[in-house]
Amino acid sequence: MNKNICILCLCLTSAICYTSAQDKTSNFDVRHLIHCYYSVCDRGTFATKKSYFEAFPSTFVDFKNVFGYQENPTGETYGELYKESLSYIVEFFYLNECIPLSDFSDKVIHMCIDGKWQADGVNYLKANVVNIVTSTKMANDCYYYLDIFPCYNDMVREVFLSRLILLSDDDVLSFWKFYLDGAEVNPIDDILYQQTLESIQQFPKLIDLLGEAYNRAE
Numbered sequence: 001m002n003k004n005i006c007i008l009c010l011c012l013t014s015a016i017c018y019t020s021a022q023d024k025t026s027n028f029d030v031r032h033l034i035h036c037y038y039s040v041c042d043r044g045t046f047a048t049k050k051s052y053f054e055a056f057p058s059t060f061v062d063f064k065n066v067f068g069y070q071e072n073p074t075g076e077t078y079g080e081l082y083k084e085s086l087s088y089i090v091e092f093f094y095l096n097e098c099i100p101l102s103d104f105s106d107k108v109i110h111m112c113i114d115g116k117w118q119a120d121g122v123n124y125l126k127a128n129v130v131n132i133v134t135s136t137k138m139a140n141d142c143y144y145y146l147d148i149f150p151c152y153n154d155m156v157r158e159v160f161l162s163r164l165i166l167l168s169d170d171d172v173l174s175f176w177k178f179y180l181d182g183a184e185v186n187p188i189d190d191i192l193y194q195q196t197l198e199s200i201q202q203f204p205k206l207i208d209l210l211g212e213a214y215n216r217a218e
Helices: 002-015 030-042 046-055 060-067 085-097 101-112 121-134 154-164 169-180 190-199 204-217
Strands: 069-072 075-078
Touching: 030 046, 030 085, 046 085, 046 101, 060 085, 060 101, 060 121, 085 101, 085 121, 101 121, 101 154, 101 169, 121 154, 121 169, 121 190, 169 190, 169 204, 190 204
Parallel strands: none
Antiparallel strands: 069 075
16 A cells, blocks of 8 residues: 555646646755655555654654745745645554554644645645544544545554643643634534544543633634
C-alpha cells in the first residue's frame, strides 16, 4: 500500500501544475522531508521511518507552511507539498505502528496546538486526529470511517489521551478548538462532540476543556 501511495504522489507531482507561488518556509527543511519520504517508499526500514518521523513538521505553523496555504489579497500562496499532502500525511500516520506511541502522540498533539481548519492538507491532519480519539473496539469503528483515514486501535487512543492530559489547560483547550474547527459555512458538529465525549470519559480534565471549546464554538 505504501508503494501505491508513492506512485500516486509521483503522478500528482508530474500531472498537476499550479500557478500560485509556493510558500517559503523559514527554518523548516522541506528538502530533507522529501528525501526521507522517498526513502520510506523505497526501503521501508525502521531507520527510514524513524528519519521520516523526525523530519515531519512538529508545529502547526510548519505543517501549514508545507502542506497548507496562506490567504492573501491576490489569492492563495500554497505550501511546497500542498498538492502531495495526502500521500505524505497518510505515510506519517502509518508510523504509529513502529514509533513509540508516546513520541508519536506528542508530535501529533503539538501539530494541532494553535491550529486553524483549512481544506485539504490541514483537514487530513484533523481527520486522522479525530479518528485516533474516536476509535473504539480495536479499530472497528471511528468517526471518519474511510479507507484513506483509518481507524486506530484502543492502545493508540489511550496513549494519545494520556499524553494530551499532561499539557497545560491552555494547550489542551487550543487542541480541542482545532479538533472541533471546520469550514465556516458549517455549524459546530454536535455528533462529533458527543462521540468524543464517549471516548474520553476517564479523563475529567479533557471533558471539561472539550466542553469549553465546544461552548466557545457555538
